[in-house]
Each structure stands twice: as C-alpha cells, then as structure tokens.
Amino acid sequence: MAQRFEAAIECFAPTLPLAIGLSGGADSTALAVACARRWPGQIQAIHVHHGLQPAADGFARHCEALCSTLGVALTVCRVNATAAPGQSPEDAARKARYEAFDTVALAANGSFAIKSIALAQHADDQAETLLLALSRGAGVAGLAAMPARWERGGVAWHRPLLQVPGADVRRWLLEQGIAWVEDPTNSDTRFTRNRIRAQLLPAVEAVFPAFRDTFARTAANAWQAAGLLGEIAQEDLARVGVPPALAQLQQLSRARQANALRHWLRHHHQTTPSAAQLAEMLDQIAACTTRGHGIRLKMGRGFVVRSGLHLDWYDAGAMSA
Structure with missing residues (x-):
C-alpha cells in the first residue's frame, strides 16, 4: 500500500x-x-x-x-x-x-x-x-x-x-x-x-x-525512557560533580550510580562501558571506604581511576601516543 x-x-x-x-x-x-x-x-x-x-x-x-x-x-x-x-x-x-x-x-x-x-x-x-x-x-x-x-x-x-x-x-x-x-x-x-x-x-x-x-512503538517508548534517564543522570551529576566525587556517588542507589556514570563516560569521554565493566566499577565504589583504596579499571577504550576523592578517566591511546 x-x-x-x-x-x-x-x-x-x-x-x-x-x-x-x-x-x-x-x-x-x-x-x-x-x-x-x-x-x-x-x-x-x-x-x-x-x-x-x-x-x-x-x-x-x-x-x-x-x-x-x-x-x-x-x-x-x-x-x-x-x-x-x-x-x-x-x-x-x-x-x-x-x-x-x-x-x-x-x-x-x-x-x-x-x-x-x-x-x-x-x-x-x-x-x-x-x-x-x-x-x-x-x-x-x-x-x-x-x-x-x-x-x-x-x-x-x-x-x-x-x-x-x-x-x-x-x-x-x-x-x-x-x-x-x-x-x-x-x-x-x-x-x-x-x-x-x-x-x-x-x-x-x-x-x-x-x-x-x-516494534516502532517499543522503540518510541524506549526513546522516551532513555530521555528520562538522561535527565536524571544530569541531575545526579550536578550533585556529585564532574569528575564524580566518590563520597557523593556512594549516597546514590546502585542503579542511579550506574546511570550517572554511564552518562558521564558517554557524554564527557565518548566511551561506553560494557555491563561487566560497569558492574565492577560499582563494586569498587562500594568497597572504597579508605583513602588508600585505589581504583584502576578498564572502561571502554580507556581507564577509570581514583584521583584523590574523585573518579577520573583517561584515554589509554592518547596517553601512549
């Protein structure tokens, strides 16, 4: 038709x-x-x-x-x-x-x-x-x-x-x-x-x-949900800072931590973690209760690291160039 x-x-x-x-x-x-x-x-x-x-x-x-x-x-x-x-x-x-x-x-x-x-x-x-x-x-x-x-x-x-x-x-x-x-x-x-x-x-x-x-309705509904998650991520990042402060991250639920960190990595560093990488990062954040607890995790094409009281990310390719 x-x-x-x-x-x-x-x-x-x-x-x-x-x-x-x-x-x-x-x-x-x-x-x-x-x-x-x-x-x-x-x-x-x-x-x-x-x-x-x-x-x-x-x-x-x-x-x-x-x-x-x-x-x-x-x-x-x-x-x-x-x-x-x-x-x-x-x-x-x-x-x-x-x-x-x-x-x-x-x-x-x-x-x-x-x-x-x-x-x-x-x-x-x-x-x-x-x-x-x-x-x-x-x-x-x-x-x-x-x-x-x-x-x-x-x-x-x-x-x-x-x-x-x-x-x-x-x-x-x-x-x-x-x-x-x-x-x-x-x-x-x-x-x-x-x-x-x-x-x-x-x-x-x-x-x-x-x-x-x-299928088109499913995609449209998911697009709307993704937009809402993006708005929540921006609100949470405004609270925890960019780069994110560990203490403030720990006050969020695990789901909101994941949402905020995924948004941070995608929009500020153009990288997307795998599900396993993100889960490991959340476990490390939960376990990070002392100043001596280090974090260095492969994430997308680079690494997420602990830098003082914050998380930071660097591009492994750019560092080796």
Missing part, C-alpha cells in the same frame, strides 16, 4: 531548506523524489561515496542523473570509510556519512543554508535495529533504536519513513516508474543485519503480522 508512503510525506513538516541523504537505493530515491515534488527549489541532496566497492561509482552516477531530472542540487562527498582496528565496517561507514553530512551542512549558506536533513530509514530498518539491540542485551538507549527526529550541529535531523514498510516505498517507486540501484552488499549474509532481513523478519511477520508497528 503505497498510501502509507504518501501519508508519511504529507505529514513530514521540516524547516526548509532541506537536504536529503541520497544513497541511490530505493528508500532514499523515493524520499528525494517525493520531497523535490513537494518543495521545489527548497531541496538539496547529499551523496556519500564510500569507495568500498566497485559499484560505488554507479551509485554516484544514478544520483547525479536523478538530481538532474529533479532539478535538485547534489553534493557528492568522497570519504575514507575504512574501519579502524576493532571497529566494524558498518560503524566506520556510518561515522563517515555523518561527518560528511555535517561538513556539507556547515558549508551551506545564503538562500540554500540547510535547516534540516532527512534520512530514508523505514519501518523494516527500525525493526532490524531493534532486533540487533536485543541480541546484544542493550538497555533502553539501545532499544530506542533510531529516533524519528533529533538535533545535531544546529540542524534538525529527520527520519520521516520510520512508520512505512520498505515494500511500500518500493511499490510507490514502481507506480511512479522511477528506477533505483541495488547495493549488492545487501544480499551478503555475512552481515548480521542482512541475515535478520532475509531470514528472521519473514518468520517474525508470519507470527506477528503487525510487528513493524509494535
């Missing part, structure tokens, strides 16, 4: 001008076409050329041809998306994309200064992300999956198709007679997300036909 796609576009109300993340696949092609028709002269497109596969040049040519037809300005960003040691290829490519989008948004000016950026992930993508989070034992932040809207670098980011099944997007494109390109890596079952798409989602749909809607 292509009507769900059309309804999503009708409800989409970004601040203009708007940039579309355009990969050349069905989802971003449909989003670019629909937005260009709705807001002529107010749309730009950004294509990130990862250079990771031979088909990448073909993706760029498709985007150039499409944007020429639509009368939409296109920026092609060539990036280095090679994964660092210990980093997954998917994470490396995602990081490179967002950095490219930020660069284009900052460079835009005048009548085409970008106010909003739209990405084309849909309901199937959201379900896959939620299942990946469940498989990793994620907390509410992970179960929130992909937000529909957020702010980054003074720009509003949107995912207007999160309630639309991928099949509906493709059906709309077929009705319009518009071509797209297929990423050959999407059928590579070495990637977990592709196995979920090919093997797990059909089985889930057979048992729970409305899973896309219910």
